[in-house]
Amino acid sequence: MKIFVKKFGELTSYDLYEILRLRVDVFVVEQVCSYPEIDGKDLDAIHIYFKDGGQILAYARLYEEAGDIHLGRVIAKKRRQGLGSLILKEAIEAAKKCYNTKEIKIEAQTYAKNLYAKAGFVEDSEIFLLDGIEHVKMVLEIK
Template identity: 40%
Template sequence: MEFKIQSFADLSVYQLQQIYQLRVAVFVVEQDCAYQEVDEIDVNAQHVWLEEKGQILAYLRLYQLADGLHLGRVLVAPTYRSHGLAKQLLTQTLAYIRQQNIHTNLQIAAQSYLLSFYQSFGFQEVSTPYLEDGIEHVDMCLSIG
């Protein structure tokens, strides 16, 4: 399994198609959320994934905003769930961020049912639960550096 990270400009058309297909399958179809899944953040984000034989199995995007670094669109392809890929992806992403000697607050709008997963990496709740696209979320933050 390979850990990959690329800017939007460096993605191949095939990689971009896989990313968008997976994100729509999970966040729009599976979670039944009608929203603008492809957005302007993609262009400035780092796209991070685990790949095997050219197939993306787990994915997230990493992007900078004025208030710090953000994780978003974290997913594991449905047929590869329960194999520890989300843990592996997040572990390698955090190692990458630390290797870059980035000192920041890493933030995520996490789905509430994943609260303990993110807490296991040191993320802390910084908001009360709220609904986003009909799904309960909570803002979480991890101090890096």
């Protein structure tokens, strides 16, 4: 398994296809949530992913919006195997290297907030609905 940290223009067409397919499979199909997954943020994002044998196993992206660094689209293809924690750790390291920031923000689905809390994120809002799914804003202060 190999880690990749790439800007949009550095992604191969195959990797981009696999990333988008994984995101649609999870965030649109599996979660029965009809919304525009291709949201325009990918063009300026940093894409972090694990790949093994040509297959994307885990993915996350970082992007800047209104001066804040956001983490999102955190996915592990196979769950309960530690891939979520690993990709989260790599994404935090990528944020430190790629952005001059003191914090990372995420709008976490509530079922996954413990994953982020273990990495040091703290809740920063009440629970709210986003596309019909419960979320909570969380922040990680980078030291």
